[in-house]
Amino acid sequence: MTALALAGCTASAGAPENGIGEPGATDISGTVTFWHAYSADSPEVATLDDVIIPAFEKKFPDVTVKSVPVPYDDLHQKLITAVAGDQLPDLVRADIGWVPELADLGVLVPLSEEMPDFQALADATYPGSLATNKWKDAYYGLPLDTNTRVTLYNSGALDAAGVDVPTTVEDLVAAAPALKAAGSYAFADNGASGWNVLPWIWSAGGDITNEDVTEATGYLNSPESVQGIQTLVDLYQGGYMPDIILGDSGGLATSDGLAQGTYATILDGPWMYPIFAGQYPDFTLSAAQVPAGDGGSISVVGGEDIVLTQSSENKAAAAEFLRYLLSEDAQLEMAKVGQMSVLSSLGDGLADINEYYAPFVEQLATARPRPVTPAWTKIDAILQDEIRAAIKGDKTVQEALDSAASQSDALLAQYK
Amino acid sequence: MTAPTAAPPAVTVRSALLRRRRGAAAGGGRREALAAYAFVLPGFILYALVMLYPAVQTFLLSLRDWKITPGVDSPWVGLDNYIRAFSDPAFLDSLVNAVVYTLVTVPMQIVIGLFLAILLDSKLPGRVAFRVLFYLPVVTSWVVVSLLFRYIFSSDEGLANFVTVDLLHLASDNVSWFQERWTSFIAICALGIWKGVGWSMLIFLAALTAVPKDLHEAAAIDGAGVFKRFRYVSLPSIRSALSVVVILLVIGGFNVFISVLLITGGTNDTQVPLTYMYDQAFQFLDFGYGSAISFSLTALVLVVSAAQYWWTRRSMRN
Amino acid sequence: MVTSPRRRILNYAIRYVLLAIAAFLLVYPFLYMLSTSFKPRSLVLGDPTQLIPEDPTLDNYIQVLGVDNFLRYFLNSAAVAVVSTVLIVALSSMMAYAFSRLRFPGKRILFTLIIVGLTIPTMMLIIPQFLLARDLHLLNSLQGLVPFYVGTALGFNTFLLSGFFETIPKELDEAMLIDGAGPWRRYWSLALPLSKPALATCVIFAFLGTWDEFAWALTVLNDVEVRTLPIAIALFQGQHSTSWGLVFAASLLAIIPVLIVYIVFQRFFVAGLTSGAIKS
Structure with missing residues (x-):
């Protein structure tokens, strides 16, 4: 039929x-x-x-x-x-x-x-x-x-340290010592993959690849991109960021740390609201835009x-x-x-x-997607490894991103 | 059951048998072989169809730069994928991790499993309850317990840190288990042992039932202690089961996968061959390379198992 | 000396202490699952040292059992597991018997092929197996799972059973040979009855393996009506967050049949008839 x-x-x-x-x-x-x-x-x-x-x-x-x-x-x-x-x-x-x-x-x-x-x-x-x-x-x-990810913050933790909600990267860095003195990490994230670090790179005015997604060198390792990652490295090495960024799992989860005030700010998505409502009904979650840098406040889609x-x-x-x-x-x-x-x-x-x-x-309105290429899963893994090396202090940020960029070039070339 | 109650002296049985064997060699041997094929083939054909045939195909694809889209040409690359595997530091690292995992978890599972089996192989009130409790880890799903162990080892609030720092004072500060290769493997191995002891216990329990109880009693009357009785009465009877368990556990150890995938995802140098292979094949769609990794691992495990098999056979004969 | 009452009591006491320690360590994570399954809305795992939920609730169980088709998934899994287990035990005991007790040309090669199959990571076979299942029209059906479950489990169980069959004293075989018993009768009325503990082990493992199987079922099954329980349980895990209480409740419900099979079949772990037979 x-x-x-x-x-x-x-x-x-x-x-x-x-x-x-x-x-x-x-x-x-x-x-x-x-x-x-x-x-x-x-x-x-x-x-x-x-x-x-x-x-x-x-x-x-x-x-x-x-x-x-x-x-x-x-x-x-x-x-x-x-x-x-x-x-x-x-x-x-x-x-x-x-x-x-x-x-x-x-x-x-x-x-x-x-x-x-x-x-x-x-x-x-x-x-x-x-x-x-x-x-x-x-x-x-x-x-x-x-x-997308926005800044989620614990207003109690910020108040205790006497700092305002950080709207720029500068604010955040400046507030970090006061937060530390008050017993909070300024910022926490649980990984170093693109989803985690791209907002920092973009907001600093950096990028990952050219527009056609065929080349990373000159973009991923540009001074702006390096600056974006340097902020994270400085925060970590100053003791303003917990070490969960080095391991995918374990540690005090970003959500728990935020609710308990151990972490003053995190970046996360809208699905966190029901989680907080269920787990920490007494905690009022507040949100702000991703801290802006020279490139603006750019998050990841x-x-x-x-x-x-x-x-x-x-x-x-x-x-x-x-x-x-x-x-x-x-x-x-x-x-x-x-x-x-x-x-x-x-x-x-x-x-x-x-x-x-x-x-x-x-x-x-301004958020950007991760580079749209089949090579992204591999590039993402490389990026995470290199950035973790920089955070641990095994490499400088420039060395790490140079290496990530040249490895990415080879992968991108396969799809030209 | 045809237990030889009024058995003739053993010698007569043997000689009668030998005579029979010799006579049977011409006709009976063929009949026995025919019967054997009737026993083996139904299962073997199915096994060949769903395991060996796909395995051959997977092997063939390891010789190509295989593209998954049907109809797209997959260039023949010969042994390139194998050469690549053995010059790929990430793969070699993953092999080292698997070897370490196997060396840690297999002996522990054997020793603890055997120990529990011996404790439970007697008329102990409540033994069924213990048998059930020890088997619980085996039946809970790998996915669930992997996530649970990850949580138990979470750096700050986790149970593992509570035990190592607060309870046993093994470390002065909380340990960030998943940020270093070998501390990650402590967690992964702990899970492997925890989940595996019930499994080996079960096989040993089954094997121990074949040990004649009166032999134990006789040995006890002769004044043999617990260890002597184990060494001279139990061990010889379960040797075959022991060799089976060792081989299966070694194979399982090299094939550790879900726990690593879910606990560390292979980060911080904790890849094992299967997680690495899974990434290559299903994440990066490099099936040719993934298959080559798979067969390299198979070859390695086969060599190890064959050596073990040969060794236990030899020692059993002695 | 050994039989003195004081000595025996001490002996028992030591055993129980050791067993209790082992039980505690082995069961602890399980208790944690159990406790979490009674906690309301547990999107984040709670303190593992706190085993008694504050306000226990049956909500998770009610919600799990209330999921459309949950009973159906349960029955689907049960049907597939029972049929596969019967076939696995029957076929692998026959193969194991031939490998350990009969002589035939090609035995070594076939047995080696069984071992080879054991060492191949099945995950890499999934695409060729999928193409095979498609060509045999075995996709998306419960019946289609059975040949694959049985075929992939045969290697393991054959290997396991042949280890046990080898320990049956040769004398018993020889006695039956003299009585003129053929291979079939020796298999059926000698090897099988003497290997009840081993066969029970096979049943327990085969049932667990087929009941729990996830990767293949997920790959070949699409229609909701033919899905098995592990898929239904995995579906409780969300992309961004997971209700752990639900996942644990569903997992615990799924364990029940496996435990029943285990409890029933571990009864066969009693000394067989070999003890009396060997002595003579």
Whole structure:
């Protein structure tokens, strides 16, 4: 029966078989499989399964959306195996870091080429989030949700030391001795990967690579980048930052330390609010923008993109569901349960839903993505090792970043 | 059961058997072989299909610069991936870590497991309860206990620091366990031993049941102490199980993975071959290299196991 | 001397002290899990020295059991584990018997291949295995898990059992040979009954292995209806935060069947019939 229907399709339609149609098509049908990593007890999955998908299926009664939750830690491996076996689903909610990799493998549909209304959808999203979908000359996905890191601080700890909320890197460095005297570390972070250190590099006016993401030397080891990392090294060596930055695990977690006042400030994302509310109900969490340097206050973009696979047998319906997920309705529903919208038009409205979104929305206006390249996972690992060496004092910051830059050049060259 | 209650003198049995064997060599041997294939093949065919066939394919892919996308050409590189592995300091470091892990955890699991098994191999009131308690670590999931151990060793508030600093005064200050290679491995090895002793205990318990109780009693009456009885009565009967356990534990030791992945993620020089391989294959998509690492490790473990197997066989025969 | 009552009491006392110390060390982390599973909203792990939760609650268990399909995942896992365990024990005991008791050409090669398989990290086989499962139409179904679970477990269990079969006294085999018993009868009415503890060990390990298996199930199963319990438990771990109480509660519930199998089968760990037989 399906074969017959398909045959009928090819014969009658002039448009390419199984392509993405104009928005709002009425003749779509079939099943759309959607892989995502919402955890089983999360309100997000409840909203997706009980609100968003039913609403979509009501609009398109002939389409069934199959929501397939996969544990976050294992989704990448499952995706890779599915690529090898040509068993990918229609749509994937992919970590922003995976899009260039999957695009490079040739398994994603270049939406900017094949989706008629791509530009309109893209224009509605934050540029920092959209950029994570670009690989070579096309966009292979659209942002689905976003987040970033802002400064979270313990106002009690700051008051005890008699210092104001640090809005610039200078403020933070200047406040550090007073905080130390009052028994708090000025700043704490639990790693030295890009997610952790890029805000410091960017805010100091530095960068990681050139715009085309083909070269790191001259960017990652520029005087500005060195300055950004030097701030961290100085804080650590002055005893103003705990040693958890040297080890991925263990130590007093940033969240616990912040709530207890051991850490005066940390950088973290919006998901910390429910954690604090659950664990430290008496603690009032406060937020500010990332400390600004010569480059401004620039944070790092997180979040997920949605991608459509080449192997999808039902691209028209899949694209329609993708559009629906990016609609204001769906984005607002997800915002209610803790997922920040990628639509810049909803920015102000987000703060009405959840007050704590406000500083994140503000930070997102200038936040940047990590370099968009399949080589990033490797570069990230190198960066972390080199920066840790600098923090421990085994190398100067310049030596560490020179080495990271030249190693990165070699990796980037593979994808030119 | 056909226990030879009224058995003829052993000598007659032997000679009768020998006669039979000789006669059977022509016809009976073939019948025995045919029966043996009927025993082996159903399982072996399935094993070959789901293990050996994929293993051969993985081996072939280690000779290529393998691209995961179907239909994309994967250039043949011969032994390049193997040459790369053995000149890759990170891989060699990971091997050293695995060797250390194996050298620490295997003897400990054997000694403690055997010790617990001996304690429980008697009519002791409440022994079932103890058997269950000791087995609990084996059944709890690796993921959960790895995260738990990571937490126990967390530098400031962790239980491990409470014990080493406050309780035992082994160190004056809290230790940052996961910032150095070998302190990280203390945590990883502790988990390996903790999770493994129940496993080896179980196999030893099963083996000890084959030790005739009356032999023990006889030895006790002769005045043999606990250690002598173990050395001369229990040990000979469980030697075969011991060699099986040693080989399986050594294989398991070299293949340590989830605990390292979840506890340190391989940072601060704590990679082991499997975490390194996993990164190469599933993070960096270098499956050719990952496979080469996998087969290099296999070759190494095989040599070690074969040496052990040969050695225990020889010592058993003596 | 050994049998003097004072000596015996001392002996027992020492044993119990040693056992109690071991039990404490081995069970402690488990108690911590148990305690956390009764704590409300535990997004961060609590103080490990505090084992009694302040205001204990059953919320985590209620929430776990209330997850859609939780019972179904449980039954899925049980079905796969039971079928696989039966097949693993049957096939590997047959193989082990042949390897340890029968002579046949090619024995060395086949046994070596079994050992080789034991040393290959299965993780690297996952892509070729996935392609194989796809070509055999075994993806995304519970039945499809069984051949892979059985096939991958055979090596280990065959190796383990052949170690035990070797310890059965040759004299018993020979006696049966004289009675004219063929290999099948010697396997069924001599080797198996004498190896009850070993077979019980196999059942315990095979059940645990298949019940707990995660990586393969996650890779090949997509539809929610055919998922197994370990996937459901892993789904409680979030990307940014995890409710530990939930994860621990679910893990503890998942342990129950494994413990039942263990308790039932460890009863076979009593001296077999060998003791009487060897003496003569």
